[in-house]
Amino acid sequence: MASNNFIDYVKINCRSGKGGAGSGHFFRAKGLPNGGPDGGDGGRGGHIILEGNSQLWTLLHLQYQKHLIAKPGEGGGENLRTGAQGDDIIIQVPLGTIARDAETGEKKLEITEHGQRLILTPGGRGGLGNDHFKSSTNQAPTYFQPGEPGIDEWVILELKLLADVGLVGFPNAGKSTLLSVVSAARPKIADYAFTTLTPNLGVVAYRDYKSFVMADIPGIIEGAAEGKGLGTRFLRHIERNSILLFMISVDSKDIAEEYQILLSELEQFNPELLDKKRLLAITKSDLIDDELEAEIRETLPTELPTVFISSLANKNIMQLKDMIWQALHAKE
Incomplete structure (x- = not known):
């Protein structure tokens, strides 16, 4: 679109x-x-x-x-x-x-x-x-x-877009790239902030001809709930998603802090968003080795299902799909 x-x-x-x-x-x-x-x-x-x-x-x-x-x-x-x-x-x-x-x-x-x-x-x-x-x-x-x-x-x-999974992250977290890899959607992708100016939907093919719908929501910045950046214009689309997939780049200065900032922005917009199931994908993980990956994992909340992925290298993409499918169909 x-x-x-x-x-x-x-x-x-x-x-x-x-x-x-x-x-x-x-x-x-x-x-x-x-x-x-x-x-x-x-x-x-x-x-x-x-x-x-x-x-x-x-x-x-x-x-x-x-x-x-x-x-x-x-x-x-x-x-x-x-x-x-x-x-x-x-x-x-x-x-x-x-x-x-x-x-x-x-x-x-x-x-x-x-x-x-x-x-x-x-x-x-x-x-x-x-x-x-x-x-x-x-x-x-x-x-x-x-x-x-x-x-x-x-x-x-x-x-308000109807999707199973909403992608949440700062600009340049790799949301559009992931959507282009796992679905037929072709969002605009470039190396600058706010590449995505509109929500994009993609149908993600899964095992045995199953599928689910993923929505790429324009990137959040700190202060979005107060109207900074693109503000809350697109945050309402997240309200309809069954699962929130947080995406943070591996080159972030502090992944745990960035995750808390994203949570805070969603809570300020609508506290009920924190009741949704959450997954975390650390993107661009082809840039690090196993040792550094283990160190980063130690800093993250243990109760938060986390996967290290690379859309370009196709690293752990199927594992991510499995996590999403299991979360979508897990009994409350």
Whole structure:
């Protein structure tokens, strides 16, 4: 995904359709000039609906579509005919899309499955025709209901990527390189900070035709939770990952300290992130010998599953996949 094509936050105006008015018609026929009420109901106004599409990875298609206006329902007719419903507007969105009220921030709905349809902004109900109001004491009611108005509201659509494993690390930790080696994803890779300006997803092939989804999240820097660097713009994508794979380069001055800084940034953003399973991959380990690797391992938390890898040399990549698979399917 090119960086200028990834949009994970849009604000749109949704205006659902007004319901059609009921009819106040009375039956007329030759020889029966004073027939009873036969006014039909008005049709429902058009909904605005979100539909999950697993082939979409961005909200780009909505970036310039700021106003969505559904059609009103038609009025009821004679002979108890119900007016036609207003056409619904169906918006295709990626899995992991959350809709919030733009004023209150309250969550309205969430799309997590392909083909899932949820009403974002409901259309107004159609009014009842005069036939509904006849009674033994009022056999010729002239009253009928107008249709309910539609809803006019601003909504925020926010995308949180759905992935099994989220890669967490400082810029140049080797996250993009790993993703390019273990999947068909082709993220931009270069030797400077913030090479990855957008999240990238890749499907990682595993043994016996199994697979899992890995997300490369743009690099964190110290102070990201306070808005430094790329700030918290992409940290929300980590919230959806089952496992967090921390990646730290072997040439780090202090790997244990760097790991604690990363943990601290995640905790400041959302303390619940620390409840997720964690793995640690020490990258570029083809640059060190076994003795130095053993010394580094002594400085790391013993309870943290750790593997020394090299994406370029393909060192321990399958071992890393095994660790991830076991963590994904371990019983709580």
